Amino acid sequence: MTLNLHIWRQEGPDRPGKLVPYKAEDVNRDMSLLEMLDVVNQDLIKRGEDPIEFDSDCREGICGMCSLVINGVAHGPLNGTATCQLHMRHYRDGDSITIEPWRSQAFPVVRDLVTDRSSFDRIVQAGGYISINTGNAPEANALPISKVDADLAMDAAACIGCGACVAACPNASASLFTAAKISQFASLPQGQPERSERALRMVDQMDEEGFGNCSNHGECEAVCPKEISISTIASMKRDYVKAALTV
DSSP states (O other): OOEEEEEEEESSTTSOEEEEEEEEOSOOTTSBHHHHHHHHHHHHHHTTOOOOOOOOSOSSSSSOOOOOEETTEETOSSTTOOGGGOBGGGSOTTOEEEEEOOOOTTSOEEETTEEOOHHHHHHHHHTOOOOSOOOSOOOTTSSOOOHHHHHHHHHHHTOOOOOHHHHHOTTOBOHHHHHHHHHHHHTSGGGSTTHHHHHHHHHHHHHHTTOBOOOOOOHHHHHOTTOOOTHHHHHHHHHHHHHHHHO
16 A cells, blocks of 8 residues: 655754655555554665654553644544554555644644643643552452442543643643543542642643633544543533632
8 A cells, every 4th residue: 555645844843844745655554553654764764864753652542642643633533543543444545644743832843743742741740649548559349439430530530641632622722631630530539638729730730831721612522532521621620610719
């Protein structure tokens, strides 16, 4: 299979970038998109050209490193699928594929398709810690947590921090990410002591990082590889308003 690629190349955060055409030949349909880029890079290196820089790690859809906008959609055309789990069998011979980095002021381009997403780390760090003494791992049924609350917490904790929600949002909002990280604790008894302070600190840090406001477009939920619900954003906003009035 032969593919016509248009890939964003940029030497650094302060340098102009542009889409550069490449032809990927003899692409195996069972390759992932990242494996296809590996093959393209091997050809570039053989020709003495600089390889395309892109982020990847686990290649199993669980680490959140694979951050690519593919034909205008974060992580590509499949729902609930990270870039590293997108396979070339979903494309046809001769297809054109445009690959770009996340686009956000809070995610500056480092080089080519690599962006600096350390702003997410600072949001999480702003949440602080849980002061309750949990001791050793308890027996699974020892804590009185309802199945509904446990499921809500686990659904929110599935967030892998990839940043697709930011890339898809027309306002470059990080509300879905921040809400997921707040909700995973707010749904459990261990997260209650610092619940109000956590919401205040994390939302304020999100704003300080330069992310936009949520305007309920729902694009974040549509591209999230873990299909996290925007209902977590409503929960975050309730916690923030209550905290702002009481803390």
